[in-house]
Amino acid sequence: MQDDFDRLLDRRGTGALKWDRRTPEEKRRGIVPLSVADMEFPCARPIQEAVRRAAEHGLYGYTDPDERYFDAVTGWLLRRHGMRVRSEDIVCENGVIPALSTALRALTREGEGVICFTPVYYPFAQVITLNNRRMAECPLLRSADGRYEMDFNRLEDLARRQDVTALILCSPHNPVGRVWTREELTQVVDICRRHGVLMLSDEIHFDIVLEGEHTVLARAGEGAADRCVLLTSPSKTFNLAGLRIANLIIQNPDLRASYKRQQEADGNSNIAYFGRAAAIAAYEECAPWVDALCGYLRGNFSWMEAFFSQRLPGAVLTRTEGTYFAWADFSAWGMDDAALSRFLRERAGLVLDDGTMFGAGGSGCARFNIALPRQELKKALDRLDAAVKGASL
Ligand SMILES: Cc1ncc(COP(=O)(O)O)c(C=O)c1O
Known part of the structure; x- marks a missing residue:
């Protein structure tokens, strides 16, 4: 390797x-x-072989996530992240950023504020503002040695505002490379739950941990899973961004139903044929x-x-x-x-x-x-x- x-x-x-x-x-x-x-x-070789086999089939029709696909995703979440997920909690998408956009339209209203810890991956600001929501910046604090931390006072001030209804968390954080600790995430969950702020947790980088241990936000505190949309994808971990595949975990049935309604309105309901094949090989063998x-x-x-x-x-x-x-x-x-x-x-x-x-x-x-x-x-x-x-x- x-x-x-x-x-x-x-x-x-x-x-x-x-x-x-x-x-x-x-x-x-x-x-x-x-x-x-x-x-x-x-x-990885198993992914290349899976894509080659899928190509050799010669027919690349509409593709649904099937039992094999869900088993691969749920198996990975359990083995690598200790998270037990049911197939019905998974919503498939063709990318994390399109999914964030759909989630904002489904679960927040125009004009509402969405909290982001900044500096942050720039498409967050784009999906927020282009969907006519407002960016509510919560600047990260930085110590002299360059370590970034969350400003919980500022987070609480923003979260308590009536017109601020959601948070997009980047975990681990792009670009500053923090792996948020369980304690930090628990505080985020406490503050958001206390003020009814929905948590959209982009964990696309969650397998790439060089130091420390990643905690999935939905497992970081009492009741977190119920107010959280977890966005994941094999694309960063296995270098598959061009195969356009992502998975959302939405355990709250009402949030999930609203999300799916918006997804249908967006005309987006299948998964990518090659993405499916690659994701199965990735999660099962790599x-x-x-x-x-x-x-x-x-x-x-x-x-x-x-x-x-x-x-x-x-x-x-x-x-x-x-x-x-x-x-x-x-x-x-x-x-x-x-x-x-x-x-x-x-x-x-x-x-x-x-x-x-x-x-x-x-x-x-x-x-x-x-x-x-x-x-x-x-x-x-x-x-x-x-x-x-x-x-x-
Ligand atoms: C934090 C984060 N979210 C989302 C994406 C892009 O995801 P997708 O290509 O699935 O839309 C990236 C890519 O760099 C990223 O760093």
Whole structure:
């Protein structure tokens, strides 16, 4: 497996979004992007074989989640997350972001406020505002060593407002890489339940844990499952984003019925043929691959952490506990956001996600996708080191 993680696949000509969005100059230089959230690792062999078998069948008709599919999903949730789920609690979707959009329309009203801990994965703000809801920002607090924490006082202030009715939680948190502790999540549940705030918990990264232990929000406190929509997908864990498959766990029957009504209104009721085949193979056969992946990512992050402390004075790298992102703060270098973005992209030849994309708290920061062969990560950071020396910061 190590060999698979160390080998860079050529994705040119596959429509790969992350690669195609590079500038012509970056393409000419063969710059490996560290941006959009998929991994530069081939899928595990059992998944490749399942997709190949599905392709060989030759008929790719409308597909329903069947017993085999539900068994695979419920088996994974039980074995990896200690969560017992019934098939009827699962609602299938073709992506977590489309599902969040449907959930907002089904379970909140126009004009209502939706709490997010910021900086956060930027499509949250888009689905909230484009569905005519309001973003209620709860900025994360940051200690001097770069660790982010929730501001429970602010959360409570927002939750108690009549016009604030939902929270979108990102757990583990993209981009700052926190794996929220059970204690933190229990407080979130307590506050939300006390004020009748619905919890939409995006746990798409829940298998990618480098440090600590992930707790599913629905299991974090008394009555949590009843006020919670859990959004999961095999797409991040197994690198299947292009197969468009996601699963919601909605244990409260009224919430589930409302969600399904909106899903029907959206004309969205089947699952992806290839996604089904891949998800079954992933959940049934690929647990060892996920363990190896987390080990490899841990190695990448440790290497990067050492590099930052030895070679990039002033830059603060937040410890990644979960996800395959590293979040770095360059504000000590004294550049404004536009200058920092230009410096990282044009001088250092790095294709990253600028911190400002993730909301106000992202100023001075950038997100690195570290799910790529270590050699490629090293090449990218060597370019940054050289640019810093050239600019004599
Ligand atoms: C927190 C989070 N949620 C959702 C998504 C996207 O999910 P999907 O492609 O299933 O819509 C991502 C992708 O980066 C993500 O990081």
